[in-house]
Amino acid sequence: MSVNSNPYAPSPNDLLSNVGNFLLIESTLREGEQFANAFFSTEKKIEIAKALDDFGVDYIELTSPVASEQSRSDCEAICKLGLKAKILTHIRCHMDDARVAVETGVDGVDVVIGTSKFLREYSHGKDMNYIAKSAIEVIEFVKSKGLEIRFSSEDSFRSDIVDLLNIYKTVDKIGVNRVGIADTVGCANPRQVYELVRTLKSVVSCDIECHFHDDTGCAIGNAYSALEAGARLIDVSVLGIGERNGITSLGGLMARMIVSAPDYVKSKYKLHKLRDLENLVADAVHVNLPFNNPITGFCAFTHKAGIHAKAILANPSTYEILNPEDFGMKRYIHFANRLTGWNAIKSRVEQLNLSLSDDQVKEVTSKIKQIGDVRQLSIEDVDTIIKDYHSEQ
Numbered sequence: 089m090s091v092n093s094n095p096y097a098p099s100p101n102d103l104l105s106n107v108g109n110f111l112l113i114e115s116t117l118r119e120g121e122q123f124a125n126a127f128f129s130t131e132k133k134i135e136i137a138k139a140l141d142d143f144g145v146d147y148i149e150l151t152s153p154v155a156s157e158q159s160r161s162d163c164e165a166i167c168k169l170g171l172k173a174k175i176l177t178h179i180r181c182h183m184d185d186a187r188v189a190v191e192t193g194v195d196g197v198d199v200v201i202g203t204s205k206f207l208r209e210y211s212h213g214k215d216m217n218y219i220a221k222s223a224i225e226v227i228e229f230v231k232s233k234g235l236e237i238r239f240s241s242e243d244s245f246r247s248d249i250v251d252l253l254n255i256y257k258t259v260d261k262i263g264v265n266r267v268g269i270a271d272t273v274g275c276a277n278p279r280q281v282y283e284l285v286r287t288l289k290s291v292v293s294c295d296i297e298c299h300f301h302d303d304t305g306c307a308i309g310n311a312y313s314a315l316e317a318g319a320r321l322i323d324v325s326v327l328g329i330g331e332r333n334g335i336t337s338l339g340g341l342m343a344r345m346i347v348s349a350p351d352y353v354k355s356k357y358k359l360h361k362l363r364d365l366e367n368l369v370a371d372a373v374h375v376n377l378p379f380n381n382p383i384t385g386f387c388a389f390t391h392k393a394g395i396h397a398k399a400i401l402a403n404p405s406t407y408e409i410l411n412p413e414d415f416g417m418k419r420y421i422h423f424a425n426r427l428t429g430w431n432a433i434k435s436r437v438e439q440l441n442l443s444l445s446d447d448q449v450k451e452v453t454s455k456i457k458q459i460g461d462v463r464q465l466s467i468e469d470v471d472t473i474i475k476d477y478h479s480e481q
């Protein structure tokens with residue numbers, strides 16, 4: 089499908105949109121380490137960093153080097169790998185953290201500080217004047233070391249809009265590479281995201297990065313909305329792992345973006361490596377891939393009901409917006425159940441290299457349904473019913 093005829097692509101009149109021109113900040117080794125189950129050894133971090141790099145992410149964000157001595161030395165080790173992705177570390181807006189971060193060998197530093205009333209009161213206890221002063225000091229220091237610098241407001245969507253725009257204007261003026269918006273508690277909806285990014289876009293000249301938690305199920309939708317409004321970078325993690333139930337997942341965002349920007353996504357990311365990457369991280373944090381995971385969930389390309397199966401057999405686009413082959417995955421018709429139809433069973437008869445007329449297939453389908461009404465069927469059950477029926481003819 090060409091971009092012009094793709095109904096899911098941004099309109100050519102949509103001048104703000106970065107849907108076909110976005111970058112990924114991959115935060116499995118920062119936000120992901122904040123997932124309850126995560127403990128990454130140095131070797132595992134290196135393995136994950138290499139796999140992310142191979143997949144094609146633009147940036148890899150690492151845990152703050154002040155979190156622990158091992159975090160600092162792991163950060164140094166990953167910087168020395170010579171990956172194509174730029175390496176970032178993530179710190180508080182404080183000179184003590186910044187001094188350590190710039191010595192690790194990273195390409196850039198992501199600085200964050202809470203700007204909502206909740207966090208100003210109960211997290212760091214600083215007012216907006218103090219935040220601006222310390223942001224300027226940290227940003228100028230990191231820039232003086234020749235590193236990329238991003239300034240982010242934590243809990244942006246519960247922060248005062250005037251405070252937000254003022255601090256972003258201030259840091260933009262002194263030359264940050266990016267400003268970040270963070271939906272730290274997952275409260276934002278796509279419309280609010282669109283409006284905030286669009287407003288911010290009109291007051292800063294640097295790139296905009298966005299970070300979305302998934303507490304209310306909007307993390308992928310919000311990321312898409314942010315790109316539509318002109319954000320350039322999205323924070324993701326493999327399987328979305330992070331604090332609480334996590335953030336925008338890499339695979340989920342790939343699923344969304346390949347529909348809207350297929351050429352860009354396919355040319356930039358090695359989509360066939362997604363499943364291995366997800367399995368690597370899932371194993372490392374002792375979880376299974378969720379059954380309903382976009383793309384790699386076990387039933388992501390499984391079609392069951394007879395109406396679906398018939399149409400899928402005729403043309404997969406009837407019930408698939410994603411092509412499994414783009415991700416090295418396979419489509420599957422689940423025919424061993426009472427919702428099946430004669431078209432699916434006919435296809436199975438052909439796979440078994442048997443020959444039955446359409447009327448015979450319809451008859452054997454009704455036998456399958458009768459048994460399927462009584463108990464769960466396996467493929468072997470259905471194959472036996474078909475073979476027995478065939479030999480009786």
Ligand SMILES: CC(=O)SCCNC(=O)CCNC(=O)[C@H](O)C(C)(C)COP(=O)(O)OP(=O)(O)OC[C@H]1O[C@@H](n2cnc3c(N)ncnc32)[C@H](O)[C@@H]1OP(=O)(O)O
Nearest residue numbers: 152154155156180181182200201202211212213242272331
């Ligand atoms: C929304 C996010 O995910 S932000 C990223 C979160 N990442 C992390 O927390 C990294 C891992 N964290 C750690 O290892 C530790 O919390 C450390 C090393 C950063 C700090 O440890 P401690 O000094 O023991 O402090 P503790 O964790 O109890 O409290 C956080 C401290 O940071 C301060 N703080 C919190 N956010 C910020 C900020 N953005 N900028 C500056 N200071 C901050 C708080 O005021 C508090 O300091 P205080 O108790 O001395 O007043």
Ligand SMILES: O=C(O)CCC(=O)C(=O)O
Nearest residue numbers: 200240242268270272299
């Ligand atoms: O640095 C950022 O932009 C985001 C920090 C974070 O993890 C959050 O606010 O949830």
Ligand SMILES: [Zn+2]
Nearest residue numbers: 119272299330
């Ligand atoms: Zn987060």
